[in-house]
Amino acid sequence: MPVVIDKDLCIECEECVNICPFGSLELGPSGLECSDTCTLCGICLDVCPSEALTLPDVPEEEIDLKDYKDVWIYGEQKRGSLHPVVLELIGVGRELARKRNCRLGVVSIGNRLDQVLATLKHYDVDDIFLIQHQQLKDYNSEIYANLLTDLIREKKPEIILSGATLRGRSLIPRVAVKVRTGLTADCTELDVDENTGNLLQTRPAFGGNIMATIECPNRRPQMATVRPRVMKTASPLPSPHKNQVVQNIDPLLSSLRSETEILDTVDSLKETEDLTEAGIIVAGGRGVGAPKGFRLLERFAKVIGGVIGASRAAVDAGWVPYSRQVGQTGRTVHPDIYFACGISGAVQHLVGMQSSKIIVAINKDKDAPIFNYADYGIVADMFEVIPELIKYAERRVKR
Amino acid sequence: MKRLIVCIKQVPDTSDVRIDPETNTLVREGVESILNPLDPFAIEEAVRVKERMGGVVTAITMGPPQAKKVLQHAIALGADEGYLICGPEFAGADTLATSYTLAQAIRRLGNAVLIFCGKQAIDGDTAQVGPGIAAHLDLPQLIYVRKIRKINKRYIVVESMTDTGYEIIRSTLPAVLTVVKEINEPRLPSLKSAMKGRRYEPNVLGGEEIKADFNRLGLKGSPTRVVRIFVPEQARKTKILTGNPEEIAVNLFSSLQKEGVLRCQ
Ligand SMILES: Cc1cc2nc3c(=O)[nH]c(=O)nc-3n(C[C@H](O)[C@H](O)[C@H](O)COP(=O)(O)OP(=O)(O)OC[C@H]3O[C@@H](n4cnc5c(N)ncnc54)[C@H](O)[C@@H]3O)c2cc1C
Ligand SMILES: Nc1ncnc2c1ncn2[C@@H]1O[C@H](COP(=O)(O)O)[C@@H](O)[C@H]1O
Numbered sequence: 001m002p003v004v005i006d007k008d009l010c011i012e013c014e015e016c017v018n019i020c021p022f023g024s025l026e027l028g029p030s031g032l033e034c035s036d037t038c039t040l041c042g043i044c045l046d047v048c049p050s051e052a053l054t055l056p057d058v059p060e061e062e063i064d065l066k067d068y069k070d071v072w073i074y075g076e077q078k079r080g081s082l083h084p085v086v087l088e089l090i091g092v093g094r095e096l097a098r099k100r101n102c103r104l105g106v107v108s109i110g111n112r113l114d115q116v117l118a119t120l121k122h123y124d125v126d127d128i129f130l131i132q133h134q135q136l137k138d139y140n141s142e143i144y145a146n147l148l149t150d151l152i153r154e155k156k157p158e159i160i161l162s163g164a165t166l167r168g169r170s171l172i173p174r175v176a177v178k179v180r181t182g183l184t185a186d187c188t189e190l191d192v193d194e195n196t197g198n199l200l201q202t203r204p205a206f207g208g209n210i211m212a213t214i215e216c217p218n219r220r221p222q223m224a225t226v227r228p229r230v231m232k233t234a235s236p237l238p239s240p241h242k243n244q245v246v247q248n249i250d251p252l253l254s255s256l257r258s259e260t261e262i263l264d265t266v267d268s269l270k271e272t273e274d275l276t277e278a279g280i281i282v283a284g285g286r287g288v289g290a291p292k293g294f295r296l297l298e299r300f301a302k303v304i305g306g307v308i309g310a311s312r313a314a315v316d317a318g319w320v321p322y323s324r325q326v327g328q329t330g331r332t333v334h335p336d337i338y339f340a341c342g343i344s345g346a347v348q349h350l351v352g353m354q355s356s357k358i359i360v361a362i363n364k365d366k367d368a369p370i371f372n373y374a375d376y377g378i379v380a381d382m383f384e385v386i387p388e389l390i391k392y393a394e395r396r397v398k399r
Numbered sequence: 400m401k402r403l404i405v406c407i408k409q410v411p412d413t414s415d416v417r418i419d420p421e422t423n424t425l426v427r428e429g430v431e432s433i434l435n436p437l438d439p440f441a442i443e444e445a446v447r448v449k450e451r452m453g454g455v456v457t458a459i460t461m462g463p464p465q466a467k468k469v470l471q472h473a474i475a476l477g478a479d480e481g482y483l484i485c486g487p488e489f490a491g492a493d494t495l496a497t498s499y500t501l502a503q504a505i506r507r508l509g510n511a512v513l514i515f516c517g518k519q520a521i522d523g524d525t526a527q528v529g530p531g532i533a534a535h536l537d538l539p540q541l542i543y544v545r546k547i548r549k550i551n552k553r554y555i556v557v558e559s560m561t562d563t564g565y566e567i568i569r570s571t572l573p574a575v576l577t578v579v580k581e582i583n584e585p586r587l588p589s590l591k592s593a594m595k596g597r598r599y600e601p602n603v604l605g606g607e608e609i610k611a612d613f614n615r616l617g618l619k620g621s622p623t624r625v626v627r628i629f630v631p632e633q634a635r636k637t638k639i640l641t642g643n644p645e646e647i648a649v650n651l652f653s654s655l656q657k658e659g660v661l662r663c664q
Pocket of ligand 1: 083108114122285286288308311312313314325326327329330331341342343344345346347348349350362363364366368380381383436
């Protein structure tokens with residue numbers, strides 16, 4: 001099947017004719033033509049200035065749901081170590097696999113995955129798929145998506161889960177489109193219909209005002225990204241797994257092509273300061289008043305082992321960098337404890353922190369809306385209370 | 400002329416969204432429709448690229464007839480033209496069908512060098528449409544872009560946010576970008592551009608015009624189904640801690656210890 005030429009769009013510039021490695025394209029009397037020698041490599045698409053070329057649609061094959069089996073987890077890693085969310089997914093994935101009476105697999109992509117493998121040995125996972133190549137050292141959405149897509153097409157899993165991390169939310173949508181299936185973002189609850197195998201994916205929508213349960217009844221695999229820190233981390237096995245099947249998958253060279261290149265990686269935060277992974281967040285708002293106020297919050301965060309977050313008002317004032325912003329236009333966080341200090345509790349802020357386990361609000365205005373969403377409310381000037389909290393924590397809180 | 404495409408969406412103002420407790424459905428009456436708050440950053444960035452490199456800023460949206468309002472808004476914010484992708488065939492689209500539709504429209508419009516999206520839409524919060532468009536068009540995707548460092552005819556260099564910082568990525572063009580709020584400060588419409596926006600009548604495209612496969616549009620082309628909507632339980636019972644700061648500290652930490660989220664000695 002040759003590439004599809006849209007003659008209305010073609011400007012007959014012959015860029016594609018010149019670049020085609022197979023000499024398949026030719027400008028004839030009735031416009032551009034492509035012969036059957038075309039391998040659908042797609043190079044011509046890249047040079048076409050008028051988007052006149054497209055790859056032919058793979059006809060929608062009638063998929064047989066029964067061909068798809070097993071639960072997979074995307075084993076996100078960074079510099080060779082597994083992202084903590086993967087262990088949470090193993091917990092819920094195991095439960096789904098038990099209900100479906102199928103196997104649980106983890107797919108990891110990267111360069112040297114020995115450490116990933118060593119970690120996974122201690123968890124109740126049946127299959128491990130490792131795609132390793134020196135070109136896979138850094139995450140690349142095109143290449144990673146190609147490889148995951150290749151593996152899905154070959155092995156046909158029924159369910160694929162990934163952490164709703166920044167990476168997961170970049171990679172998985174690309175894969176879902178490539179395999180043309182449904183994807184539910186940022187789920188907070190998962191279950192499966194034991195008979196049909198339909199995954200029941202529950203997630204907040206409309207700024208957390210409502211919850212929606214979503215199914216993907218007629219396509220496979222069913223794909224979901226899952227919010228970190230919502231599912232319980234799986235417990236390690238008492239002794240290393242004995243029957244785990246490890247498969248090393250050779251990447252197709254054609255799938256290692258990318259149009260992007262990482263020039264540099266800047267880690268402005270230490271790994272331990274990552275908001276989405278933080279167990280305790282001390283967040284400040286306009287009520288903090290000045291950058292100086294954030295020094296106080298930082299001291300508090302330090303003694304209780306937390307990291308700093310902020311409302312948009314504090315970010316806009318320039319007291320804290322944007323990477324600290326919690327809420328609709330910032331990050332979504334789910335720590336065990338969220339301290340909201342001098343934050344009024346606007347909906348756009350609440351969206352980002354409502355799923356925290358415990359919320360403590362410190363605000364001098366007793367009518368501040370944040371008190372309607374907090375577990376513990378302290379109606380006081382934060383500059384009077386927080387020094388006391390620090391004093392107490394220094395003496396008593398175990399880190 | 401090279402096109403800088405901006406995908407924008409009309410969304411209900413989520414700060415207004417309520418649920419009817421009787422029927423468990425969304426109360427849409429009285430809820431204002433607005434331009435997705437993340438999208439003005441995408442429009443502004445496209446306008447800035449145009450100011451540096453030339454080109455046409457084309458705003459596109461898939462939505463009902465009243466979504467023409469967000470295109471008018473985009474014109475006021477500096478876009479040159481707007482396309483409304485509208486018709487019964489598009490109704491009920493999930494992110495797969497939406498990104499297919501937008502990709503198909505972008506293909507038909509032609510000459511795209513950059514395609515801008517907001518980080519996410521505040522109604523669905525999926526952040527899937529940008530990467531989806533990139534996948535359909537087989538273009539590179541640059542996600543959570545906080546800065547365009549460099550752009551020329553052949554490539555672009557951006558800062559893309561990660562969980563712990565950012566990466567500097569170079570990509571060939573065309574490419575799809577999703578932008579975060581940090582990228583710029585959208586300008587306010589001038590009196591003249593506001594007026595121009597108000598009078599603007601966008602071009603309308605249907606499934607035929609974008610040469611779409613109708614099986615891949617709207618509900619038919621959407622593999623996901625919402626099977627239930629419900630109000631999240633408001634489980635929190637607020638306990639107000641009183642006393643002097645010292646008493647509050649004792650009280651708070653012993654409560655947190657009881658909740659099992661902190662250990663004290
Ligand atoms: C499209 C859009 C997106 C947005 N996205 C976000 C987002 O992602 N994140 C976000 O946070 N906001 C966001 N906002 C802004 C949001 O609506 C609020 O404006 C913002 O959250 C308010 O921040 P704040 O609570 O710090 O400030 P304020 O609302 O001004 O509240 C300050 C609070 O501090 C209290 N206070 C003052 N002094 C003290 C003191 N000494 N001790 C104790 N308490 C004190 C006051 O009583 C007050 O309640 C967004 C808005 C829009 C329109
Ligand atoms: N119906 C639509 N029409 C045009 N652009 C859209 C539409 N839906 C989503 N987008 C774009 O995709 C971004 C992310 O949306 P979402 O994936 O729904 O969170 C938005 O900020 C828009 O730029």
